[in-house]
Amino acid sequence: MPEARRVPRRRRSADEARLQILEAAQQRLAASGPEGLRLQEIAADVGVSHPAILHHFGSREGLLEALASHTAERLNREIAARLETGEPALREILAMTRDTLASQGQARLLAWLALSGRLASESPEILRGLVDVAHRRRVQHRAEAGGVAPEREDTIHAILLVALSLFADALIGDLLRASLGHTSASGEDAFRDWLAALLESHLAG
Structure with a gap:
């Protein structure tokens, strides 16, 4: 499983943040499968907080559903x-x-x-x-x-x-x-x- 990369946080639009979260989740999915996705690791990859992911997708399952559709x-x-x-x-x-x-x-x-x-x-x-x-x-x-x-x-x-x-x-x-x-x-x-x-x-x- 790839290690979480802590990216410095910066201001970004909601659409930009959502897309970057999906892209980071895709990289984690390819490496670990759906059972290996951890919101904390994805948050660190993107440089957002764990609650920020929940704000955009509601839950881990909501993120996975959005990733499949995207x-x-x-x-x-x-x-x-x-x-x-x-x-x-x-x-x-x-x-x-x-x-x-x-x-x-x-x-x-x-x-x-x-x-x-x-x-x-x-x-x-x-x-x-x-x-x-x-x-x-x-x-x-x-x-x-x-x-x-x-x-x-x-x-x-x-x-x-x-x-x-x-x-x-x-x-x-x-x-x-x-x-x-x-x-x-x-x-x-x-x-x-x-x-x-x-x-x-x-x-x-």
Whole structure:
């Protein structure tokens, strides 16, 4: 677990303080998981008091809920921006998502929140926005090719399949691969490439 770094306190806006607290919590999450987060350590990292964190988030659980929403919204914006501005490689998007879920600890956090009954009620809106962008591009491509527009439900299922696969992979992917004899890092890359190819083929079909 990283040691708490005592940062000198300074005046900052409420939004700035909230963002810095979330960023510090993210670093702690990646290193220690949700069970290892301590408000006193995060406060020392940012240079605020423990009560200041409670003022912004209400409780430790409130901070974790806000962190999950903040990270998911940021990832959604990044993916949507790539889809809007060009033809990003799906492998690149899946790798970015997998890094957020696994390396940054978000899958463990989401699992903890879900099992605790603490997932925010607005969570479904995050995937819905991504579906909107992906489906709009599918409709555009089909129209340009003179084809029939795909059903939105089909796009929803495709996005849901990938989201569930990446979430489970971040939690128990290594264990399941090991049970099948795939113990090297190449096994993870091979699965992600296969998933990307499957999605590309389906969305283009």
